[in-house]
Structure formats: structure tokens, C-alpha cells
Amino acid sequence: MDPNLGFPTTIRTKHKVRVISASIDHKLIKKRGTLVGTSNIVENVAFNLIKQAVIYLPEDVKQALRKACAEETSEAGKTQLKAILDNIDLAEKYQAPICQDTGTIIFYIKAGAKAKDLDKIEEALMKATKRATVEVPIRPNAVNPFTQKNSGDNTGRLIPWINWEIVPGEDIEMTVLPKGGGAENVCVMGMLVPGEGITGVKKFVVDAVMKAGAKPCPPNILGVGIGGGSDIAMKIAKKALLRPLNVPNPDPEMAKLEKEILEAVNMTGIGPMGLGGKTTVLSVNIDYAYRHPASYPAAVAFNCWASRRATARINADETVEYLIHKVE
Amino acid sequence: MAVYKFKTPMSEEEIRKLKVNDVLYVSGTMFTARDQAHKRALEYFKRGKTLPLNLEGLTVFHCGPIVKKKDDRWIIVAAGPTTSTRMEIFEDEFIKNFKVRVIIGKGGMGKRTTEAMAKYGAVYGAFTGGAAILAARAIKSVKSVEWLDLGMPEAMWILEVEEFGPLTVAIDSHGNNLFMEVQKNVEENKEIIYHKLGLSP
Numbered sequence: 001m002d003p004n005l006g007f008p009t010t011i012r013t014k015h016k017v018r019v020i021s022a023s024i025d026h027k028l029i030k031k032r033g034t035l036v037g038t039s040n041i042v043e044n045v046a047f048n049l050i051k052q053a054v055i056y057l058p059e060d061v062k063q064a065l066r067k068a069c070a071e072e073t074s075e076a077g078k079t080q081l082k083a084i085l086d087n088i089d090l091a092e093k094y095q096a097p098i099c100q101d102t103g104t105i106i107f108y109i110k111a112g113a114k115a116k117d118l119d120k121i122e123e124a125l126m127k128a129t130k131r132a133t134v135e136v137p138i139r140p141n142a143v144n145p146f147t148q149k150n151s152g153d154n155t156g157r158l159i160p161w162i163n164w165e166i167v168p169g170e171d172i173e174m175t176v177l178p179k180g181g182g183a184e185n186v187c188v189m190g191m192l193v194p195g196e197g198i199t200g201v202k203k204f205v206v207d208a209v210m211k212a213g214a215k216p217c218p219p220n221i222l223g224v225g226i227g228g229g230s231d232i233a234m235k236i237a238k239k240a241l242l243r244p245l246n247v248p249n250p251d252p253e254m255a256k257l258e259k260e261i262l263e264a265v266n267m268t269g270i271g272p273m274g275l276g277g278k279t280t281v282l283s284v285n286i287d288y289a290y291r292h293p294a295s296y297p298a299a300v301a302f303n304c305w306a307s308r309r310a311t312a313r314i315n316a317d318e319t320v321e322y323l324i325h326k327v328e
Numbered sequence: 329m330a331v332y333k334f335k336t337p338m339s340e341e342e343i344r345k346l347k348v349n350d351v352l353y354v355s356g357t358m359f360t361a362r363d364q365a366h367k368r369a370l371e372y373f374k375r376g377k378t379l380p381l382n383l384e385g386l387t388v389f390h391c392g393p394i395v396k397k398k399d400d401r402w403i404i405v406a407a408g409p410t411t412s413t414r415m416e417i418f419e420d421e422f423i424k425n426f427k428v429r430v431i432i433g434k435g436g437m438g439k440r441t442t443e444a445m446a447k448y449g450a451v452y453g454a455f456t457g458g459a460a461i462l463a464a465r466a467i468k469s470v471k472s473v474e475w476l477d478l479g480m481p482e483a484m485w486i487l488e489v490e491e492f493g494p495l496t497v498a499i500d501s502h503g504n505n506l507f508m509e510v511q512k513n514v515e516e517n518k519e520i521i522y523h524k525l526g527l528s529p
Contacts, residue, residue: 075329076349076496076506080456083494087459094465099458100394100406137405139394182411182457202525210514214435214507215411217457264521269513273457274435275496276510306458 039120042172045312045320046128049176050105051136052325053310054097057088059324060244061221061282061307068219068272068279077277081219084272084305099306102138103178105129105160108242112169115316121172122162129154141181163239170316173323175242177309183220183302186212189234192296201226201298202261208300209265209281214274216302219282221245223301224261228289233299240285241303249286258284272305282307333491337385338429340449346497348504352453353493354430357471357486358387362410364482365475366418373425380474381486383426389455390415390433391463392481395470402470404487408460409434412452420444436498436507446503453495454506466492 057065065088069081091098107125111118130153132138142156143149154160167173188208192200205224212220225237249255262284271277282305291297311323329349334342336356346352359381361369372379393407412433415422419437422428423444431437431450434457445451455463467487474484498506522529 076454076498079351079494079496080454083456083459083462087456087462090461090465094461096461096464097406098461100392100408100460101458137394139406180458199525199527203522203527206521206525206527210518213511213514217434260525264525267517267521267524269510269517271510273454274510275454275498275506276513304458 039117039124041314041318041320042121042124042174043128043131045314046107046125046174046176047131047135048322049174049310049312050128050132050138050178052322053176053178053308054102054136054138055091055095056325057098057306058244058309060246061305062088064245064282065219065305068282072272072277072279074271074275074277076275077271077273077279080272080275081279097136097138098308099180099304100139101180101182102136102141103180103308104141104184105132105154106163106177106179106238107160108163108165108175108177108239110165110167110173112171112316113166114170115172116170118172125160125162126155129160138178163235172314173311174314175309175311177238177242179238180217180304180306183216183304186216187234187237187299187301189230189297189299191230192298194291194294194296196296198257200296202264204298205261205284205300206264206268208302209270210268212302213270217304217306218270218274219272219279219305221282221303221307222261222265222284223303224284224286225299225301226286226288226297227291228297229292229295230297232289233297234301236287236289237299237301240287241301241307242309243285245283254286254288258286334430336387336429338387339385340429343429343449343451344501346451346500347502348497348500348506348509350497350500351493352430352451352495352497353491354387354453354495355490355492356387356488358389358432358467358489358492359383359487360389360391360393360407360483360485361415362390362392362482363414363418364478365484366415366422368475368478369426370418370421379426380472380484383428385427385429387430387432387489387492388422388428389487390431393464393485395480395485402473402485404464404467404470404485406460407463407467408458409455409463411435412437416441423448423450430495432492432495436505439508442499442503442505442508445499445501449501451497451501452499453493454498455493455495463492466490
């Protein structure tokens with residue numbers, strides 16, 4: 001499948017940046033350093049990222065699903081995995097979102113301390129989200145919790161949610177994580193007993209998977225956050241979902257723990273879509289923060305099999321590189 | 329495991345052939361119904377009011393599709409299944425009163441539905457959650473839409489489908505429920521897993 005299908009706008013060179021912006025306004029892009037120009041690039045790149053993410057799964061996720069399909073011994077489970085793989089191909093072919101639930105739009109921004117117009121990024125991401133709602137299209141998924149009214153454009157108070165990180169340099173790296181509702185509904189956070197240590201975490205994760213059952217559209221990816229505090233544990237758990245499935249944890253002890261938990265949760269027998277089998281979870285991605293002596297926070301962030309993410313870097317010279325959905 | 333291809337209207341006799349783990353593809357008329365459409369249909373029945381469509385032998389799809397209107401035609405953009413357990417409170421009466429034969433959704437259904445399926449002859453076909461394009465491709469046309477006042481997701485979309493599937497028969501008409509079996513299995517495996525991880529229950 002050609003990953004470039006339908007993305008004449010996905011670009012790597014400065015020359016092609018003009019292609020992506022052709023439908024907007026060439027002149028604006030050329031005004032390097034002006035507020036209008038830079039935020040327009042951010043908007044266009046963010047729009048492309050949302051589009052890429054909801055239509056194309058990252059290669060590492062596809063590989064994991066293919067491997068699971070080849071190895072699954074449950075008939076019902078295999079049928080589900082085959083349907084998942086067929087659906088992935090069809091979404092690419094017909095340029096349509098893999099799943100009708102295109103999620104809550106979450107951004108992770110690594111902003112170079114010397115990058116220009118950082119104060120304009122938020123507005124650009126808002127605009128990109130609204131545009132994607134109409135043009136991709138993605139399902140309107142932002143609802144006011146008091147009036148129950150859907151904004152209709154995937155934006156609202158604090159949504160899309162933006163996670164900021166300031167890094168050295170002049171580049172801006174942007175990642176989008178469209179987070180589906182089914183898997184989000186079974187995410188859990190707990191204040192465990194410090195005396196139980198890692199053993200408590202293992203039980204917490206296994207119990208969460210068994211309780212979730214078919215609900216989060218397994219096979220899932222689990223982000224596990226340990227330590228920090230109640231909010232920090234979930235934040236790092238969710239961020240851990242961004243780690244590619246074929247990249248091992250750099251910490252060998254944590255890599256070992258990930259493997260141990262992965263084997264354990266795949267012994268539950270829940271299987272693809274909860275119909276039985278040995279593929280319940282594709283990957284366990286752990287991250288941690290130091291904890292308070294009296295506290296042992298832990299969090300499990302579930303992602304469905306449609307584990308969607310897309311990343312791009314806007315370099316200081318305004319060239320753009322798409323880092324997950326490679327296009328030539 | 330056997331593979332079956334059925335066409336609506338389906339008879340009780342046909343449905344009784346299916347066993348859990350079989351794979352089913354359905355063609356013909358399918359209609360979507362979520363919480364609100366189930367509720368309204370049952371209210372109509374109670375009051376002796378005729379439904380917009382005779383549901384006997386048809387397929388129900390637990391789905392709130394994304395639909396767009398092009399000129400005068402409705403087009404299904406994406407149509408993945410929704411969580412079926414929400415319809416558990418309606419489905420036994422629905423099967424009994426309307427003689428629907430195949431119910432499609434995700435996540436499975438409970439005891440009440442399983443018993444109704446055994447009694448009146450219906451099956452639950454699990455469709456892959458998130459496989460919205462696979463579903464949309466099998467939908468050939470929108471025949472009509474009823475009860476649009478309930479909103480796009482909750483309305484009753486009457487669809488012409490061709491080999492809609494694969495559906496894993498997860499509840500058959502003989503009292504078997506694959507999801508409940510898996511759940512039982514998970515409970516049994518819990519002890520083994522705890523032991524392996526050195527945990528106390």
C-alpha cells in the first residue's frame with residue numbers, strides 16, 4: 001500500500017511546503033518570521049497529522065497486528081484480526097478514517113526554546129482541528145459536559161488538549177494522538193500501597209485488563225505510568241502510548257517488567273475483540289517518575305487496536321519532516 | 329467452524345443451523361437500531377402501532393453511522409458497531425415481538441438476550457469494533473431512513489447490504505454465549521496468572 005496515497009500535501013522539502021500551502025496562500029508561507037506565515041505552516045502540518053493519523057496506522061502497529069494474526073490460534077480471534085487487517089487496507093485505499101470514532105484530539109508539542117511564534121501554535125492547532133473535522137472528515141467528538149451539547153467541530157474548553165515540552169533549539173516537533181472513547185473508558189488510576197512495590201503494579205494492570213474485557217476493542221496497547229502523583233501517573237501512562245511497539249524500553253529492568261506483564265495479560269484468554277484468544281495486548285509501555293515516600297500512584301492508559309499517532313518536525317528553515325508516516 | 333452466507337428474510341430453521349464460532353455473512357435488508365430506536369419500536373408494539381418496516385427475518389445492526397447527503401442520496405461514510413450491552417434491556421422483547429433473526433454489534437450481550445435467542449431463534453453476530461470501512465463497503469445503499477428526529481446516530485437506517493461480515497456467531501440459538509464462555513475462562517485463568525506473578529489473590 002502506498003503510504004503517500006492521497007497525500008500530495010505530505011512533504012519533506014521546502015519546495016513541497018509550497019505544495020501543501022497552495023490551497024491556502026503562497027505568500028503567507030514565504031513570510032518567514034511573520035506571525036501569519038509560521039502559524040499557517042503549523043496549521044497545515046497539524047491538519048496533515050490529523051489526517052494521516054486517522055487514516056493510516058503506523059507501520060509498527062500494523063506489523064504487530066499482522067504478527068498477531070499469524071500467531072493467533074483461536075478461530076474467532078483470528079477472524080477478528082483478519083477483519084482488522086482488511087479494514088486497515090480499505091481505509092488506506094478509500095482514504096477514510098480507520099474507525100468512525102476518530103477520538104479526542106490530543107497534541108504533544110516539543111517546542112524549541114528559540115522557535116518563533118510559539119504563542120500562535122495553540123490557535124493554529126485549534127484551526128487545524130476544525131478544518132480536519134470538515135475536510136477529512138472526522139467525527140465531532142467534543143461535548144460540553146454540562147449542557148451535553150456537541151460543539152460540532154472537535155474543539156471546546158481545553159480541547160484539543162495540548163501537552164507542552166520546551167526543548168533546546170529552534171525546531172517544533174508536533175505529535176497528534178486521536179484517542180478513542182471505548183479504550184479511554186477503561187483507563188484506571190490507583191493509589192497503591194507503597195509496601196507492595198512493583199508487585200502491586202503487576203496486580204493493578206492485570207486486574208484492569210481482566211475488568212476491561214472486550215470493551216476497549218482488544219488487542220490493546222497499554223501505557224503504564226508509575227509514580228509522580230495521581231495526575232502525573234496518568235499523564236506519563238498516556239504519553240507512553242506514543243512509543244513505537246518495536247522500540248524496546250531503554251531501561252532493561254523496565255523492559256523485563258513490560259515483557260512479564262505482557263505475557264501475563266495475554267494469558268487471560270480475552271483475545272481479539274473479547275472473543276477469546278491469546279492476543280489481548282500487543283504491547284505494554286511503561287514509564288515512571290519518582291514518587292512521594294507515602295504514595296505509590298499507578299495508572300493504566302488503554303489504547304484500542306487502532307492505535308493512531310502521527311508526528312512531524314518543523315525545522316527552523318521551515319522544511320517539514322513527517323516522522324512516522326514516511327513519504328518520499 | 330463453518331462459514332454461512334444468508335440472505336434476508338431469514339427463517340428460524342436457517343438460524344438454528346448456526347453454532348457459536350461459525351462465521352456468517354448476511355445480504356439483503358439490514359436496519360440500524362440503538363437505544364432510542366429499540367425503545368420506540370417497543371412502544372409502537374405496545375400501542376399496536378405499525379412499524380415503518382416489517383422486521384421479521386431481518387438483521388439489526390447496533391450502529392450509529394456517519395452519513396452524508398449527496399444531492400438527494402444518503403451515503404454511509406463509516407459504520408462500525410457500537411457496544412451492544414446497552415441494548416440488553418430491550419433485546420429479548422425485541423426478538424420476541426419482531427422476529428428479527430440476526431443481531432450485530434460488539435462486546436456481546438447477556439443472559440436475557442441469550443435466552444430469547446434460544447427460545448425464538450436468533451443469533452448475535454460480533455462484528456469487529458472499529459472496522460468502520462469494512463462495514464461501510466458492504467452497505468450497498470440506504471433504502472430509507474426512519475425516525476430521523478432521534479438524530480443521525482439513533483435513527484433507524486434501512487440498508488441494503490451485500491455479504492456484510494465477517495460476523496462471528498457469538499451467541500447462537502442453542503443457549504451458547506461465546507462472550508460468557510470467555511469471561512468464565514478469564515476468571516479461571518486469573519488464579520494461574522496471579523500465581524505466575526507471585527501475587528496473592
